Amino acid sequence: MRVMAQMGMVMNLDKCIGCHTCSVTCKQAWTNRAGTEYVWFNNVETRPGQGYPRRYEDQDKWKGGWVLNKHGKLVLKAGGRVKKLLGIFASPVQPELKDYYEPWTYDYKTLVDAPLGDDFPVARPKSLITGKDTKITWSANWDDDLGGSAENGHLDPIVEKVRRESEDKIKFAYEQTFMFYLPRICEHCLNPSCMASCPSGAIYKRVEDGIVLVDQDKCRGWRQCVTGCPYKKIYFNHKTGKAEKCTFCYPRVEVGLPTVCSETCVGRLRYLGLFLYDADAVTTAASVTDPQELYDAQMDVLLDPNDPSVQAEARAQGIPEDWIDAARRSPVYALAKVYKVALPLHPEYRTMPMVWYVPPLSPVVDLLRDQGHDGEDAGNLFGAIDALRIPVEYLAELFTAGDADRVTAVLKKLAAMRSFMRGISLGNDPDDSIPEAVGMDSQTMYEMYRLMAIAKYEERYVIPKAHVEQAHDLEEMGCSLDFEGGPGMQDSAPFGEASGRPVPVAVETFNALRDRQTSGSAPGETTLRGRVNLLNWDGTGAPSGLFPEKALFPEKPPGPGPGAGPGAGTPADGERP
């Protein structure tokens, strides 16, 4: 047994309102850069829907993840090592930009620059790839809220599959439809197929917390990982020619902060915590024959942090005491293995994903209520879950490789929790028969309620910090002003885009600050052509346009005012065009 720690996430889909705040904040934090315009480390899909990139779940086409070969051995679906190397010159199955979408911006300038005329100026969409006018035909969430599902709904690979297996069970007629949101990040799998696909060995799993990262120095842009990941959560930065992926916000997690997507989640549906798992058992667990047993196999890999023998082994492996303690208090372990209400996304890909989902129950309750039943009575709810086969089958394809009973069991627990707590809220004695009906006791059910409904910040996020004695390693190495090439070398180098040694952040900040202090003009003056952006103006100089042209008073020569100090402490991002 080799005990390792793994940061995991659970998302309670019942609470997701599809606001995309997680996506937006993640994009601002991580992929707001050239080359990653089309990249969303976190995206929120409406299901049923095609997802992002389109139909990524269709592994017959995209060849992601693992499969068992004739001999029951785990092999990459896209082919073995030799086949991968032979296909290196043109990756055989790699999504193109059109499978994601062509990123765009709008020509906002014409809105203010357009000459006076009869027509209103229009901000045309401009492609961020070619810079030319573009026609927007798709996006990262084009089918948000079932948009266009009457026409495109059948293109959802899960819909396709469920329909194949049970004639026309999924309908998109208004009265019969259903939907829920599925936020997705990298699964930080225990058995990642992206890593196995990487010819350079640039993708690695951190021993300490299991976060899967791409070494940007070692990546050579062979693109095999994009094919390898069945969730299509590795993206090719077309500007740097390197693969990029969700980082689990490791700089935040290392200091005990939740990821950006979790921190900003409006519905507070995300849980972060540790799993302890047996690294030696992963391959065997991923190789079980029946895909529907993969869930159980994955459960077995997760170790009980309260078990003294596990703790002893963890100590022997050098896992610090506070990490073992955090694993004991881990909300994700509780939801996944103690309460067994969180399910992995697509276990059939055999990657042992570590981002888990509590399947949504809400449509069931709403439906019962609309039909005039007591939507939160346990008996009614249990019956309704069985009656509502459509979502359950759909959910089963997502979370349990098609095992509908497993999903039903989870939904029953959620229904039981509602019903049980409703009784308590109404002042009745706790009805122990309700938890018993789903194989739980009252105490556990109450704790589950605390975690899922009250969901205090410190209970949702139990993140042990990286160790202080290692903190120095996390700092920028060396004196960053001493680097070669000197200050002023920015953005691009002679060997193509983004090559060369990029400027350390400290140098960049230093330069920006010095430029501001010594320049006589206000930031952004050239690009604004005479107008002043007061948001960027820090009081340095008197930019032309600040006062009317025909000044009644003598114009002051622009220059650093003697009294004007360094001004704002923040370097001006606005200086860049």
Added chain:
Amino acid sequence: MLAFETAPGSAAEISALDVVLWGVLPYVMVVVLVGGLVWRYKYDQFGWTTRSSQLYESRLLRIASPLFHFGLLAVIAGHFFGLVIPMAWTQAAGMSQDFYHFNALLVGGIAGVGTLGGIILLIYRRRTTGPVFMATTTNDKTMYVVLTAAIVFGLWTTLASVFEGEHGHNYRETVAPWFRSLFIFQPDLAAMAAAPFSFHLHTLVGMALFVIWPFTRLVHAFTAPFHYLFRPYIVYRSRDRDRGRAGSAAGAAAARTSNVAARRGWSAVGTRDRDTRNR
């Protein structure tokens, strides 16, 4: 050495230009190539990539890129066979000159035409696909010129020998001995000087290609991922204990580079480097 035995011509015919071109230049080329590679590996790991444009366009690339790359691999194998293996050896193995010549022309011709066709298709794709052309730097364009020239001139030497037939030039008596003699630091200048102009041209352009190699996107060839065949599928690395070192594969290299100062390996959306600075 063999090289000297087979060398036709005499020392008297060697001009100063020959000494520079065939005696000095090859070593300068090697110094620049090796030095450049070492330098770039040390200082520009982040820029060391294929810079694939498959994300933009895949249909043409799927044909052109394998055609070019596999063709090139065959061409390299052909060069090895022609330059490194002495004529005496193949004759000793019972291979007649005619048979060798026929094979070299057939295989070399096919490989050369494939490579040329591949690169023409790739350049066509690069020029006509908007996003791919936008992502093409001056550096890339220079590289394409030299690379294409090397292929065209090389193919010319092959095709020329087809039309010249039996009277064609036997490079295994001139270029090959010179090539081998370079490795013992006694360049057989006379042998190379005796080769026809087409071979001189191809050799010079070839050397130019190797000189610019480390400074272009061609560097990706030097990190061809053969170790993928042997490394374990799952790679663990420690954040702290061996910071930046690969747990299993190619660890030493990564460890060296991980101490390079923290970097800003990106530029903001809408930056201009792709639009102008590299054209």
